[in-house]
Amino acid sequence: MSALLASLLIFSLFTSATSLSSNYYAKTCPNVESLVRKAVRDAATSDKKVPAALLRMHFHDCFIRGCDASVLLDSKGKNKAEKDGPPNISLHAFYVIDNAKKAVESACPGIVSCADILALAARDSVVLSGGPSWDVPKGRKDGRTSLASETLQLPFPTFNISQLQKSFAQRGLSLDDLVALSGGHTLGFSHCSSFKSRIHNFNSVTDVDPSLNPSFAASLKKICPVKNAKNAGVPMDPSSTSFDNKYYKLIFQKKVLFSSDKALLDLPKTRNLAAKFAGSKYAFTNAFVNSMIKMSSITGGQEVRKNCRVVN
Incomplete structure (x- = not known):
């Protein structure tokens, strides 16, 4: 019974986003995709490890509290955030999202979530590596909670x-x-x-x-x-x-x-x-x-x- 309750508790943190749309920012921030793409491309030009880092970052974000950019939050005071949890210590390239966010905020302040920027950056990373492209559904919101302890819910390399x-x-x-x-x-x-x-x-x-x-x-x-x-x-x-x-x-x-x-x-x-x-x-x-x-x-x-x- 306890295992079932634990599974239900985890699943309750995630909701399928029926409100997401590929043209969510068509009127409010039409250049968002090109701005994010430029930030990713600029970083990848000087560091070939950036695409893999951003793809992994997006995966690690989505698997905790949904794709809410909680992995991007810094630890504060006694609260140890996700990025400082054991499985995430090796995550890097957060500066790429910072750069993309700065560019997007200059163009359309207060409109585009960090979660959407990370999802776009992950897609762009795949494309820059010779992989496929796709329309990224947008309209995510950013979370306010980030706990290092919850990163132990991520699938481990040792899993069967x-x-x-x-x-x-x-x-x-x-x-x-x-x-x-x-x-x-x-x-x-x-x-x-x-x-x-x-x-x-x-x-x-x-x-x-x-x-x-x-x-x-x-x-x-x-x-x-x-x-x-x-x-x-x-x-x-x-x-x-x-x-x-x-x-x-x-x-x-x-x-x-x-x-x-x-x-x-x-x-x-x-x-x-x-x-x-x-x-x-x-x-x-x-x-x-x-x-x-x-x-x-x-x-x-x-x-x-x-x-x-x-x-x-």
Whole structure:
């Protein structure tokens, strides 16, 4: 009963946003998309890690209290905000959203939410990385609550398929969404801490997870020794700045970093979807777009912040 109540409590934080619209700012801030796109492009030109960072930031925002920009709020006094929670310590590129917000506020003060700016920035990040574009539904509001303790609700790299399915279902997301959104791991970098349990002291029988490709595991062990690997890590895949479907191919080659990645092989449905996406970039990108729109349409905010780092 307690588990059921917990699930209902989490789900109650999320509401599907029927009021969102792709032309929400058509009259009030018609240039919002170009302003955000410029901020993202300018940042990505000087730092190739920016697109992956913004996509991850949007995902981490939506999975806590809905897509309400609560991940952007700074800690204040005794309140430790989401961005300082354990899973979010490695989030970065908040300055890109600050820059976009400043430009948007200059053009249309008090109109566009930080949550909408983050959703647009995530889309633009995918496009800049060679991925698909889509019409982002807009009209989100910004939240006033941000708690580091709630970041423990995020799906962890160590999750098995049952834990992943439960986490996504609590947000109204299906197994199809789970497999498609996992493809976001085609971009970015992972620190050793997120996968070290697979290459060191895996269990009482073996040091390395037997589901890892042996040569791949050996290469990871060199980069991530037992000690002195605090800031070390590796790209999520060899083409980690390009939005492609190689991630799914790596799953079947046993060359993915996270337990949660290889977990997609553990159910017939998720395995079949992963195989479909491995064989067709077109199928993957179509599914990814649909699932991104669905995830980013989970709302929960109350205001339009003037500054994305503080409540009004």
